[in-house]
Amino acid sequence: MQPIAFYCDTNSIEQNAMDQLRQYAQKPFVNNICAFTDIHYCSEKALPVGVAFETSGYCYPLITGKDIGCGVMYLKIDKEYWRRPFDKDAHYRALNFAHQKMTDDGLGGGNHFLSIEEDANAIYIICHTGTRDRGIALYQQCIQLTRDFSLQYGQAVDFVHTDFLTADFLKYYNDTLQFGYERRKNFCFKTLIFLQNANYIQCNKEAIDRNYLQANFKGKDHTGAMNGTPYLLEDSIHNHLRFEEQRIVHRKGSTELEKGKTVVIPLSMSRGSLLVQPADLPGAGNALYSCAHGAGRKLSRFDAMKYWKTVLKEKQRKAFKEQFAELLDRSGNFPQGYVQEFDFAYKDSVDIFKHQPYLKKVTQTIPVVTIKYSEI
Numbered sequence: 001m002q003p004i005a006f007y008c009d010t011n012s013i014e015q016n017a018m019d020q021l022r023q024y025a026q027k028p029f030v031n032n033i034c035a036f037t038d039i040h041y042c043s044e045k046a047l048p049v050g051v052a053f054e055t056s057g058y059c060y061p062l063i064t065g066k067d068i069g070c071g072v073m074y075l076k077i078d079k080e081y082w083r084r085p086f087d088k089d090a091h092y093r094a095l096n097f098a099h100q101k102m103t104d105d106g107l108g109g110g111n112h113f114l115s116i117e118e119d120a121n122a123i124y125i126i127c128h129t130g131t132r133d134r135g136i137a138l139y140q141q142c143i144q145l146t147r148d149f150s151l152q153y154g155q156a157v158d159f160v161h162t163d164f165l166t167a168d169f170l171k172y173y174n175d176t177l178q179f180g181y182e183r184r185k186n187f188c189f190k191t192l193i194f195l196q197n198a199n200y201i202q203c204n205k206e207a208i209d210r211n212y213l214q215a216n217f218k219g220k221d222h223t224g225a226m227n228g229t230p231y232l233l234e235d236s237i238h239n240h241l242r243f244e245e246q247r248i249v250h251r252k253g254s255t256e257l258e259k260g261k262t263v264v265i266p267l268s269m270s271r272g273s274l275l276v277q278p279a280d281l282p283g284a285g286n287a288l289y290s291c292a293h294g295a296g297r298k299l300s301r302f303d304a305m306k307y308w309k310t311v312l313k314e315k316q317r318k319a320f321k322e323q324f325a326e327l328l329d330r331s332g333n334f335p336q337g338y339v340q341e342f343d344f345a346y347k348d349s350v351d352i353f354k355h356q357p358y359l360k361k362v363t364q365t366i367p368v369v370t371i372k373y374s375e376i
């Protein structure tokens with residue numbers, strides 16, 4: 001068995017996730033397998049979430065599941081351009097409505113989100129979404145590829161030789177990752193323009209395109225000005241295979257790092273997000289330039305519902321209802337999907353820097369308003 005690099009507290013790993021991890025560490029061609037602080041069991045696939053490993057000569061195209069190319073983008077605006085606090089009563093519903101028109105496919109289910117968060121100096125528009133149907137189609141192609149390779153190999157295997165990966169397949173794979181990046185960009189820029197339109201951000205209002213929700217901002221630079229407001233954006237992905245010259249890095253729910261680049265580790269709807277950079281580069285290299293992609297689930301969706309109904313006291317449920325009144329349905333209850341995303345469903349984040357010492361904190365943001373998943 002290949003040794004496992006634990007960038008997390010081993011005592012905090014559930015037994016079923018540990019079993020999955022150990023099984024993977026025994027597989028052929030799997031090298032330098034790393035487990036991060038958000039490691040948790042994945043019922044659908046044989047590898048836990050919160051893991052990275054590398055291979056050469058062969059790859060495991062199915063480890064990601066369908067959400068290939070999922071990632072998190074942030075767009076930062078200096079607070080000197082921020083004019084007033086976000087008024088949920090006046091604008092939550094309008095933003096929720098607008099976000100459904102920002103792309104063809106919406107944010108997607110689960111814990112995908114579009115949030116406005118802040119620290120002392122800046123406002124951050126943060127978007128966590130993937131590649132929707134394109135990721136599913138690519139995953140189906142990965143299944144076919146693995147089947148075809150198995151036939152040639154003479155037995156059913158879950159890996160593929162790199163000679164089997166045609167230039168067309170690799171282009172298709174990378175184009176799908178690019179599609180996710182462009183979708184996140186459209187969410188971020190259109191949210192910025194929504195805020196400009198609603199007088200939250202100082203800008204040149206005359207320059208705003210009335211049809212901005214139909215426009216495509218995929219080509220905008222990472223720094224610049226939008227309708228007179230300076231911005232900066234960065235993107236990162238956490239569910240993909242990165243085909244490099246000498247090796248293939250596999251990341252299943254672990255964020256790809258790059259020297260000098262700030263990435264978001266989202267924590268929860270109540271806690272906001274951490275923005276981090278790789279500080280110790282040899283250290284980050286040993287961790288395959290990867291880190292946790294979130295706080296990580298502590299409670300399964302089922303257990304989160306049980307916790308809500310049976311562990312929390314009425315007073316505590318009331319406090320959630322007051323804090324997130326905008327998410328209540330007409331009968332005054334939260335849809336299940338939101339309850340499953342509340343803070344208690346996620347792990348503590350103290351381990352993030354303790355067990356991934358190659359990371360440095362850039363800032364921590366707190367949420368202003370969050371739009372949760374949307375299926376279109």
Ligand SMILES: Nc1nc2c(ncn2[C@@H]2O[C@H](COP(=O)(O)O)[C@@H](O)[C@H]2O)c(=O)[nH]1
Nearest residue numbers: 111113266267268269272273294295296370
């Ligand atoms: N800032 C926010 N972070 C959130 C929210 N909901 C979930 N999360 C965190 O994101 C990661 C992403 O996990 P993934 O497996 O779906 O890619 C998760 O671990 C949480 O820590 C939110 O509303 N705001």
Ligand SMILES: [Mn+2]
Nearest residue numbers: 070071128238
């Ligand atoms: Mn994701």
